[in-house]
Amino acid sequence: MRIYCAKDYYHVSRVAANIISAQVIMKPDCVLGLATGSTPIGTYEQLIRWYEKGDLDFAEVSSINLDEYKGLTPEDEQSYRYFMNTHLFDSINIDKRNTFVPDGTEQDSEKACKDYEKIIHSHGGIDLQILGMGHNGHIGFNEPGSAFDKETHCVKLAESTIAANARFFASMEDVPKEAYTMGIKTIMQAKKIVVIVSGEDKKDIVKKAFLGPITPEVPASVLQLHNDVILVGDEAALSEYNKAVQ
Numbered sequence: 568m569r570i571y572c573a574k575d576y577y578h579v580s581r582v583a584a585n586i587i588s589a590q591v592i593m594k595p596d597c598v599l600g601l602a603t604g605s606t607p608i609g610t611y612e613q614l615i616r617w618y619e620k621g622d623l624d625f626a627e628v629s630s631i632n633l634d635e636y637k638g639l640t641p642e643d644e645q646s647y648r649y650f651m652n653t654h655l656f657d658s659i660n661i662d663k664r665n666t667f668v669p670d671g672t673e674q675d676s677e678k679a680c681k682d683y684e685k686i687i688h689s690h691g692g693i694d695l696q697i698l699g700m701g702h703n704g705h706i707g708f709n710e711p712g713s714a715f716d717k718e719t720h721c722v723k724l725a726e727s728t729i730a731a732n733a734r735f736f737a738s739m740e741d742v743p744k745e746a747y748t749m750g751i752k753t754i755m756q757a758k759k760i761v762v763i764v765s766g767e768d769k770k771d772i773v774k775k776a777f778l779g780p781i782t783p784e785v786p787a788s789v790l791q792l793h794n795d796v797i798l799v800g801d802e803a804a805l806s807e808y809n810k811a812v813q
């Protein structure tokens with residue numbers, strides 16, 4: 568694993584965007600695995616700036632996102648499809664027909680997940696997967712305890728997650744109770760992985776995930792077994808890791 572320690576969130580975003588740019592320049596028809604959440608927003612903003620300057624061309628790129636809430640339509644402002652459109656796709660020249668997010672409107676979970684795996688395989692797999700990481704080490708919606716051999720599957724959201732999301736919805740009934748997510752196995756099949764972390768609140772989990780035992784209790788710890796991972800973090804997020812390896 569390679570570690571890239573940047574000064575702050577702005578520089579983390581620039582480094583991550585540089586890695587994505589290099590991938591797009593070297594293989595213009597590459598398949599990018601993308602994530603939502605707050606961490607990659609700065610990376611996407613940077614990619615948009617370079618696209619606007621004429622330095623990047625996404626015309627042939629395909630993208631496959633990690634996850635989506637079951638039951639939400641693409642128009643729903645809380646859906647991950649909506650997030651991707653507003654934070655990236657609407658501002659670059661990617662062909663939206665080549666952008667994939669699990670189909671939240673598909674009620675048949677088995678079908679939704681099988682179809683998604685088919686999409687990934689028919690594209691020849693993911694060239695570069697971008698990941699954020701939760702405070703408990705989750706990646707995608709793979710929470711602690713998730714088996715490492717899972718492909719795309721439907722997860723029941725924890726009560727605490729449902730309660731935390733309630734503020735974004737008109738009523739408790741509208742809050743999604745399930746989500747579709749690439750599994751750990753799917754994620755590990757990506758050819759390259761870039762993990763982006765920022766902020767002091769991530770310092771303990773970064774150390775645990777990358778220096779601690781490899782265990783389903785810390786889903787991101789599985790990344791220690793991948794042969795091409797770059798961890799890009801700011802000084803705050805990498806502080807405990809750096810202390811331990813010095």
Ligand code: F6R
Pocket residue numbers: 601602603604605606607633634698699700701705706707708
């Ligand atoms: C997003 C995703 C999540 C986030 C994680 C970190 O598609 O799958 O695993 O990457 O929750 O979120 P932030 O970046 O908001 O700290």
